[in-house]
Amino acid sequence: MPKPAVSFRPRESTTPLRFTAPYARADLEALVARHGSPLLLVDCDVVRERYRRLAAALPGVDLHYALKPLPDLAVIAALKEVGGYFDLASGGEVDLVRSAGVDPERCIHTHPIKRDSDIRDALRFGVRIFVADNPDELGKFVRHRKRVRVLLRVAFRAADAVCDLSKKFGCEPAAVPELLALASKLGVEVVGLSFHVGSQTPTPVMHVNAIEACGALIRAARDSGHALSVLDIGGGFPADYLEPAMPIEEFCAPIRAALAGLPPGLRLIAEPGRYIVAPAGTCVASVVGRALRDGRWWFYLDDGMYGSFNGQIYDHASYPVVALREDGERVNAVLAGPTCDSIDVIREDIPLPLLEAGDLVVGRNMGAYTSCSASDFNFIPRARRLAINAREDVAGSGQP
Numbered sequence: 375m376p377k378p379a380v381s382f383r384p385r386e387s388t389t390p391l392r393f394t395a396p397y398a399r400a401d402l403e404a405l406v407a408r409h410g411s412p413l414l415l416v417d418c419d420v421v422r423e424r425y426r427r428l429a430a431a432l433p434g435v436d437l438h439y440a441l442k443p444l445p446d447l448a449v450i451a452a453l454k455e456v457g458g459y460f461d462l463a464s465g466g467e468v469d470l471v472r473s474a475g476v477d478p479e480r481c482i483h484t485h486p487i488k489r490d491s492d493i494r495d496a497l498r499f500g501v502r503i504f505v506a507d508n509p510d511e512l513g514k515f516v517r518h519r520k521r522v523r524v525l526l527r528v529a530f531r532a533a534d535a536v537c538d539l540s541k542k543f544g545c546e547p548a549a550v551p552e553l554l555a556l557a558s559k560l561g562v563e564v565v566g567l568s569f570h571v572g573s574q575t576p577t578p579v580m581h582v583n584a585i586e587a588c589g590a591l592i593r594a595a596r597d598s599g600h601a602l603s604v605l606d607i608g609g610g611f612p613a614d615y616l617e618p619a620m621p622i623e624e625f626c627a628p629i630r631a632a633l634a635g636l637p638p639g640l641r642l643i644a645e646p647g648r649y650i651v652a653p654a655g656t657c658v659a660s661v662v663g664r665a666l667r668d669g670r671w672w673f674y675l676d677d678g679m680y681g682s683f684n685g686q687i688y689d690h691a692s693y694p695v696v697a698l699r700e701d702g703e704r705v706n707a708v709l710a711g712p713t714c715d716s717i718d719v720i721r722e723d724i725p726l727p728l729l730e731a732g733d734l735v736v737g738r739n740m741g742a743y744t745s746c747s748a749s750d751f752n753f754i755p756r757a758r759r760l761a762i763n764a765r766e767d768v769a770g771s772g773q774p
């Protein structure tokens with residue numbers, strides 16, 4: 375009998391990959407041997423665990439995962455399993471939750487500045503709650519007013535957030551009464567307030583101040599006949615990097631106390647992104663070459679500042695990086711990315727074993743704002759995303 379033709383296309387596995395963090399060296403080597411390098415592993419067990427931990431720290435608050443830091447089907451599926459909600463900001467994000475079979479009633483659209491086509495895409499999917507922060511944006515909802523409910527986004531300055539978003543979006547608290555009056559005149563229903571104090575906030579002080587200020591705005595609005603029933607406290611919950619963050623239970627305790635002081639009858643929403651996915655992402659890169667320059671070893675990886683490590687620029691993050699090879703003496707090394715650009719250097723003065731081509735280097739806590747903003751600069755492909763510990767096999771299916 376003739377032998378069956380050999381298929382040169384590797385067959386995708388149909389059984390989910392299962393590993394427990396921190397992953398064994400042999401497992402990571404086997405993954406790279408099978409799927410190539412660089413990889414970004416997305417651990418769905420960690421996603422579910424982080425969701426449950428934040429939900430326990432914020433009882434009574436609906437957690438809408440903001441897709442922005444890691445728009446990935448496996449993450450969406452994992453959060454759907456544990457009862458999560460979703461926060462969308464673009465047509466692409468709408469398509470992704472739709473393809474994951476998410477109920478549109480569990481989604482809100484929170485981009486403050488939209489095209490009419492963005493609004494219509496989200497409406498067609500079934501999203502009903504949107505965000506506005508100025509008169510023009512309220513005006514865009516007039517033609518959709520029968521189907522839309524709006525949250526007014528209010529800005530509170532967050533001088534100590536790593537990424538302060540209060541400059542770019544949100545109205546002054548003092549502008550809320552006039553925006554409410556304009557919405558009434560336009561026939562657009564405003565159901566509540568939202569804010570986003572910025573990302574990776576070191577302390578909960580900004581959240582607490584913003585919740586208290588919104589409480590006062592909601593009381594004043596109710597007194598003047600606007601029945602606000604939603605408060606959305608945004609994201610900003612911090613994750614560990616080289617510097618550990620405040621434990622989430624400690625971070626949320628004063629937030630819980632502030633929420634307890636709000637007027638009654640409010641639906642409470644949060645939009646965590648980073649906190650849920652940062653520790654779920656592990657970058658696995660390979661050494662492609664090395665050189666001794668001015669007495670220092672340079673190790674060149676197949677992932678770098680234009681790839682998964684771009685968050686070290688755009689997101690101001692520093693990721694813990696280790697080599698899997700543990701033997702031998704440490705040398706003071708430079709870890710560099712694969713492109714021909716001189717700023718493509720991941721870390722200088724890092725003690726590492728004397729690595730060789732093929733050795734693996736692992737970056738931890740790299741789930742948020744890494745893969746989503748990576749590029750193919752120099753025509754070097756970005757890391758392949760691989761879901762592990764997913765309930766169904768959705769490995770890599772959220773790849774752009």
Ligand SMILES: *Cc1c(COP(=O)(O)O)cnc(C)c1O
Binds near residue numbers: 461647648
């Ligand atoms: C980016 C963003 C989030 C998520 O912020 P994290 O700091 O990652 O939690 C939530 N809401 C809005 C409106 C955002 O733009």
